Amino acid sequence: MRVVIAEDSVLLQAGLTRLLGDGGFEVVAAVGDAESLLRAVTEHRPDVAVVDVRMPPTHTDEGIRAALVIARQHPEVAVLVLSQYVEERYATDLLSERTSAVGYLLKDRVAQVTDFLDALRRVAAGGTALDPEVVSQLLVRRRADPLDRLTPREVQVLQLMAEGRSNNGITEALRVSPSAVEKYVSNIFTKLDLAPTDIDHRRVLAVLRFLGA
Amino acid sequence: MAAGHGGVYREPMSWIKTVRDWQPTAHALAGLAAGALTAAVLGGLVIGWLAAAWSLVDGPTGGWELAWFYGAVVLAGPVLLLWAIYGLAALQRERFRAVLRVEIAAPPRAPGSGLLRPLRAWRAPATWRQLGYHLLAMISGTAGGLLVVIFWSAPLLAVSYLTGGFGEGANAGIGVAVLGAAVVAGAMVWAAPWVARSVAEADQAGARALLGPSRNEELALRVESLARSRDEVVAATDAERRRIERDLHDGAQRRLVSLAMQLGMARASLGDDVPEPLRQVIEQAHDEATEALAELRQLVRGLHPAVLDDRGLDAALSGIAANAPLPVRLRVDAGARCAPAIEAVAYFVVSEALTNVAKHAGATRAEVTVERPGDRLRIVVADDGRGGATLESGGAAANGGGTGLRGLAQRAAAVDGTLTVDSPPGGPTRITVELPCGS
Numbered sequence: 078m079r080v081v082i083a084e085d086s087v088l089l090q091a092g093l094t095r096l097l098g099d100g101g102f103e104v105v106a107a108v109g110d111a112e113s114l115l116r117a118v119t120e121h122r123p124d125v126a127v128v129d130v131r132m133p134p135t136h137t138d139e140g141i142r143a144a145l146v147i148a149r150q151h152p153e154v155a156v157l158v159l160s161q162y163v164e165e166r167y168a169t170d171l172l173s174e175r176t177s178a179v180g181y182l183l184k185d186r187v188a189q190v191t192d193f194l195d196a197l198r199r200v201a202a203g204g205t206a207l208d209p210e211v212v213s214q215l216l217v218r219r220r221a222d223p224l225d226r227l228t229p230r231e232v233q234v235l236q237l238m239a240e241g242r243s244n245n246g247i248t249e250a251l252r253v254s255p256s257a258v259e260k261y262v263s264n265i266f267t268k269l270d271l272a273p274t275d276i277d278h279r280r281v282l283a284v285l286r287f288l289g290a
Numbered sequence: 291m292a293a294g295h296g297g298v299y300r301e302p303m304s305w306i307k308t309v310r311d312w313q314p315t316a317h318a319l320a321g322l323a324a325g326a327l328t329a330a331v332l333g334g335l336v337i338g339w340l341a342a343a344w345s346l347v348d349g350p351t352g353g354w355e356l357a358w359f360y361g362a363v364v365l366a367g368p369v370l371l372l373w374a375i376y377g378l379a380a381l382q383r384e385r386f387r388a389v390l391r392v393e394i395a396a397p398p399r400a401p402g403s404g405l406l407r408p409l410r411a412w413r414a415p416a417t418w419r420q421l422g423y424h425l426l427a428m429i430s431g432t433a434g435g436l437l438v439v440i441f442w443s444a445p446l447l448a449v450s451y452l453t454g455g456f457g458e459g460a461n462a463g464i465g466v467a468v469l470g471a472a473v474v475a476g477a478m479v480w481a482a483p484w485v486a487r488s489v490a491e492a493d494q495a496g497a498r499a500l501l502g503p504s505r506n507e508e509l510a511l512r513v514e515s516l517a518r519s520r521d522e523v524v525a526a527t528d529a530e531r532r533r534i535e536r537d538l539h540d541g542a543q544r545r546l547v548s549l550a551m552q553l554g555m556a557r558a559s560l561g562d563d564v565p566e567p568l569r570q571v572i573e574q575a576h577d578e579a580t581e582a583l584a585e586l587r588q589l590v591r592g593l594h595p596a597v598l599d600d601r602g603l604d605a606a607l608s609g610i611a612a613n614a615p616l617p618v619r620l621r622v623d624a625g626a627r628c629a630p631a632i633e634a635v636a637y638f639v640v641s642e643a644l645t646n647v648a649k650h651a652g653a654t655r656a657e658v659t660v661e662r663p664g665d666r667l668r669i670v671v672a673d674d675g676r677g678g679a680t681l682e683s684g685g686a687a688a689n690g691g692g693t694g695l696r697g698l699a700q701r702a703a704a705v706d707g708t709l710t711v712d713s714p715p716g717g718p719t720r721i722t723v724e725l726p727c728g729s
Contacts, residue, residue, distance in 0.1 A: 088548045096555055137600050161539060162587070164597050166605045185583045188550030188576070190558040213612035 078201055079123040082107040083114040083140065084159075085132045089184075093127065096187065100194040109133070111143040118147055118154055125155040125201040129184075130167065141167050148174040155201045159184045165214040168207060176282040180206035180241070196241075205241030205281050212239045215288040226268045234261040239284045314486035315438055317389045321427065321493055322435025324378075324385055329428045331374050339367035369408045372417065379420040379501055382427065386497060390490060397503040398511055415504060423500035430496075434489035441485045444478035524704055528594075528631045535594040543586055550579035595637060603633050603660060607640055611658060614644050618656045625662035629728030635705055636660070636669050639698050639723050643671040646695070651675025651719060662727070669723045677717035695721070 080102045084090040087109075094104045106117040110133045118126055126147060130140035144156045148171075155178035158171060168181045180200040186208065187193050196206035213236070227235065237247045247258050262280075265271075271283045342363035345356075379396075386392045397416035411417050440447070448471040503511060553576040560569055591609070598606040604622040611618040627633065640658055647656050653675030661668045681696045699709040707725035 086544045086548075088544055089551075092548045092551045096551060099555060099559065161543065162591065162595075162597055162609070164601060164605055165608055166601050184547055185550070185580070185587065187547065188554045188580050188583065190551070190554040210612060214608045 078102045078125065078198070079105045079121065080197075081105060081114065081117045081121060081123045081126045083109070083111070083117075083126065083132065083143070084129040085109045086129075089129075093187065096190060096193075097127070097197075100190070100197075102197070111139040114143050115146060118151055122151070123154060125157060125178075125197065127157050127159065127197070130158055130160040138167065141170055144171060144179075145174050148179065155179065155203070157182065157197055157200050157206065159187070163208045163211045163214070165211050168211045168215070172285055176285070177205065178203045181211060182206060182208045183210060199241060204243070207240045209236065209240055212236045212288075215239065215285070227265060231261055231265050231268070234258065235265055235284060238262070238265075238280060239288065241281055311483060313390050314483070314490035315442065317385065317493070318435045318438040318486050318489045320385050320389055321431040321489075322439070324382055325427045325429075325431030325435065327381075328378050328424045329432075331378065332371075332424060332428070335367065335371050335374055339363065339371070342367070368412065372408055372411055375417060375421050375424065378424055382423065382497065383501055386494070390494070392494060394497055394502045395508075395511075397507050416507065419500045419504070423496060426496055426500070431493065434493060438482070438486045438489055441478045441482040444475040444482070448472065448475035520704070524631055528634055531594040531634075532599075535590055535596060538586070538590050538593070539596065543583075543590065546579065546583050546586060550576065550583050553579050592641070594634065598633055598637055599630065602627055603636055606633075606637050607658060607660065610637075610641050610644060614656065615648050616653060616656060618644065618658060620658050622660040623662055626727075628667050628725070632667060632705055632707075632725050632728045635701055635707065635725060636667055636723070638701065639669055639709075639721075640671060642694075642698055643721050646679070647671070647673045647675060647719075650679070651677075651717075653717075653719075665727045667725045667727050669725075670720060672718060672720045674718045676715075677713045677719050678715045679711055679713035679719050679721075681711060698723070 078101070080097055082090060082093050082097070082104060084093060084107070090107050090109065094107055097104055105121045105123055108114050108117050114126065114128065117123075126144075128140045128144050128147075130138060132139040132143075140158055140160075144158050147154055147156050152175070156171075157180035158167070159182055160167065161184050163181065163183050171179055171181055178200060180196060182193070182196060186196070200206050233251065234247060237250055242250065244255060244258050244262065247262075248255050251258070266280075266283075271280075342360040346360045346364060383394050383396065386394055397414075397419075452468060452471050502508075553572065557572050557576045560572060595606045595609065597609065607622060608620055611620045628636075644656060644658070647653055651673050653673035656671065656673040659668075659670045659672075661670075679695065681699055682694070695709070695711060702709045702723050702725060705725055705728070707723060709721065709723045711719070711721050713719040713721075
């Protein structure tokens, strides 16, 4: 797996390079601003780009904007955005451009090395990885109330689905049987009047659409 | 010893010792000149105006041009008079400042601008007070100055009296006259500084009462200045918080992420053959680093949420709501943004209020609403808990302000906002904060 890293802190850039290298990724380029990122992606055509939200010159949302450009111009390149604080608005922007091969995580998560690498592989393989905090924020802002129809367990499953996890991932996270998970999922789709679908990213899309993202 | 410090009656008589002792005299002489000038200017204006008015009323003797001229004079008269009053008042204040080293503040300018100002100014009490001083100056200023002159020039007067009176004087009277004149002149010169000081004191009393701002105006000026400095303090604190947030973000947070990442990598690369104590140490170190990271993030968020600047209240509040331990329904009316300091107060109000709800209310759900009626920002935090909240509740008692409902009320008040608590025992509770939006 070939990766391009965009992170303006030298310290973190080095750390990420090391982490990804150890995790079996090949870091083909590491840059510190949005322009260089776009150039590197065009030049190297990596499988996935790991991008920090805040970069020079304004240190606001350069990363998101660059990620959107990549999503538009290079549909074969997956994008994982890292942020010091997660903001559902940024997530919405990202997801409006594409709902597969995209991820948005709190920077803190890189400290959970195995989870982070799993999420990155998932994104690179065409799935999604949304930080649980973003999903909570989305839940809080929903306009509809049908979520009240769900049991607390089902809400949990819904959140995990929104994060981009597959049924297997949910099974692991909740420590229940795969059939129980399937039952939860189909209940959720029924209660929320969503068309059931097996394909992971389509169902993420459905869930997120429902949540108003 | 200069006039203006202590009453002249209490001070011992002292003779001219230093330059400062000359000040009252100089002041009185300047007052003489100023009085004369005032009389000339004001008198001239008034007489000129009356003459022009009379000519108009009586029927202009010259051609139409003259009539227009008289008309212009009549119209311009009040404005010119106004300028003269304020100008002479400034001159008099300068006299006090330069010669006597006494500061008298100018009263606040009349409100309004442009054409309406002259009209308003005539209605301001300050104008009439200053006019009063000028009238006083014409009479008593002149009189006082003359008095001082006479006392100082007593010897000269005595001499001229004696030489004038001597032509063919009686012999017997000469000695007495000379002695008498000498004694009187001497006494007068000796008393001159005292006379000058008294004149200066009296003048000063009049000036303070009439040339300066009245008590009300003084209070108004003070309120304005306090409000300005309060706003500056609020803005400075806000800026300071942002700076700290930025520094922490760029410094400590980054290092901590890097540290946690490295510990995570170490943990992940531990093989099965690693001795148990080492494994435990590394795992613990990693866990603590992760926790420290989370705590620092909360701290920084509590200091100043960067997302507030980037995306506004809507986005920032959804973050707090999501982190609350109970379900929170959030509704933000999108509208134009308010001043950053105001939005920061709104953010902290919601944050603290929700913390209180989580800690004390025993509620099952909460609701946060943000609206923009007119140019005010209204925030309502409601919960279905047990109620009984008062301004004293929440926060640690020893927490000198900033947290707790009273701290929030203070914070709102610092930006001219209000906070009301509606919390009957048994609930529900409703906290309403209204803030001026600012620019």
